[in-house]
Amino acid sequence: MNQAEYAALDSPELSAEAVTLYVTGFRQHMDYASGRVLVSLAAMRRKLEFIPPVGSTAKPVRPTVQKVRSVIDMLVRHQLIRCVAVSYTHLTLPTKR
Secondary structure (H helix, E strand, O other): OOHHHHHHHOOOOOOHHHHHHHHHHHHHHOEOOOOEEEEOHHHHHHHHOEOOOOOOOOOOEOOOHHHHHHHHHHHHHOOOOEEEEOOOEEEEOHHHO
């Protein structure tokens, strides 16, 4: 990642979910030649899901599709991603502007 990405991810206005989704959902699967990532909302949902281990008192987290969309919108507002298609969430990351 570059300095601009680190600075944007360090914003107190960016949720931990948004940072997680950016790093594990978008950045990890980016095509470095084009700077693009082709993803589905279902795959992004799984990136934000938390299933506690057996015996844990922690509650599971299963985000809705609307929650995933709002996290993606947060990343767009912070200029970490840009949507370039609608049928899937196909995004261009700022490393290849």
